[in-house]
Amino acid sequence: MNYIDLHLHSTYSDGTLTPLLLVKEAKKHGLQAISLTDHDTMEGVSEIIAHGITYGVEILPGVELSAHIDSASIHILGYGLRHNDPLLLSRLESIQHARNLRNEKIITRLNDLGIDITKEDVDTLSQTGQTGRPHFAQILISKGVIHSFDEAFDKYLGQNGIAYVPRKILPAADAIRYIKEAGGIAVLAHPLTIDQSITCIPELVETLKGFGLGGIEVYYPSHSKAARKTLFELSRVFDLVATGGSDYHGHSQTGNGMGKTGKNQRLPYEIFEKLKSRLQTT
Template identity: 35%
Template sequence: MSASVRGPADLHAHSAVSDGTEQPAELVRAAARAGLGTIALTDHDSTAGWEEASQAALEAGIALIPGMELSTRYGHKSVHLLAYLFDPSDRALMDETARIRESRLTRAERIVDNLARDYPLSWDDVLAQTRDGATVGRPHIADALVHLGIVPDRSAAFAGILHPSRGYVMPHYAPDPLTAVALVRAAGGIPVVAHPATRGRAHVLTADYVKSLAGAGLFGLEVEHRENTADGKRRLRELAERFDLAVTGSSDYHGEGKPNQLGENTTAPEVVERIIAEASGWQPVVPENPAASP
């Protein structure tokens, strides 16, 4: 990294702007307390937390890499793309994320309507679990189900009632990964596929498709993530080596929403250096006196 941006670096974390439980400033302060030197804010399809997080990073003495987790769809599979240091005023990318957020909202309303036929759940119950400025989605529905005592926690909600097999949930609009990679690169950003092996090597993107993504500008694969299986991680490393892609590691922290802990997986300093060097859309927020040691 540069002389001022220190490690360890956790490049995947969410605030209440999407489905985390902490405001952007609270997230940044939690990262500093956890001993991180660099944190990336990657809320779903939104940059609304960048300004607050940037100010908090300067005050907490921790470097911030502003980013986003962009929703995409590959066939019938949901694929998430981490995007770092892109221009948040880029019209094409912002129009696409606005379309995704609108689709998320209307889908959430339909899911609640479906659930309300069988459970004592209302839209107001869900809104009560949503922070100001956040796009309502499945995590907020899960929180409402927890609050009402219908399920014990978010994980149980996603494994049970909110699992697609139960029939209450339907997909929302999302571009294909190739389109998303091109949009991020055109906005000066750096794209990395998030946790692409959560169900083992058989469900990893095909080698031919990863080759196409690399050709379109994909920077890397998020390999070290608690939900990637061991077999899947081996396959991801093979693909990264084969197509000259970087390997990243992150916590995918959501505060109280998930068991993930800040810094449980981190990204190598030389990879963060490359991300910063290649990005042309935005700059990391770097305090004069970082709190963490290299």
């Protein structure tokens, strides 16, 4: 059987592997198709498509947009977008600008706390110029301020951290519209990170469906068998495509391995075919 992974990150956002290394890793794990879904950028897509051709791995252009609806923070995956679309690229550039402004404020807060950190420190960790909180966590670890990513986010960078700075993010309706206007399909990412009990997810999905949502990420490492069953039923009720992926960020990440969406669980190519079929009708 052929397998896929539709949720991967590279050095173009907060992953540790380049697009080339992701393709090589996919080939090693026997994956026939993958999607690069970096945070708020598609800069690595042309590169990974070229490497996919070389190594015989099918590539679906993707992105993961941060968004909000009411007070809830959510992520929207976009698949099959025109990754060189001028309007989309302009919109993504605006999102990156907001991210950069946030980084400057985080640096100021850390400096005020007596932690010596500069913009150059952060930028040197990024091979692409895009930086975020994971890069700050790496620096805090390297300086001996904390000992782990979890500690970095719990104490400093997470929502309850003393150096936390909220970032201006898109309304969910806009995130979905941006994806659709670039020819893609919008998918709600890892729903259980929004509500572990899933009780509020049906209402959320119904609202997002009204904005143009086209799918739900049903298969994800932290989703139990029962959760997957519930989410799949939701996708059926609302006529949404069911997708999945590992949310793989590289070798340094604990937990999710490429191509795995749970213990001994891999995604069959059939899921990719259904997504492509839905894309043809959007």
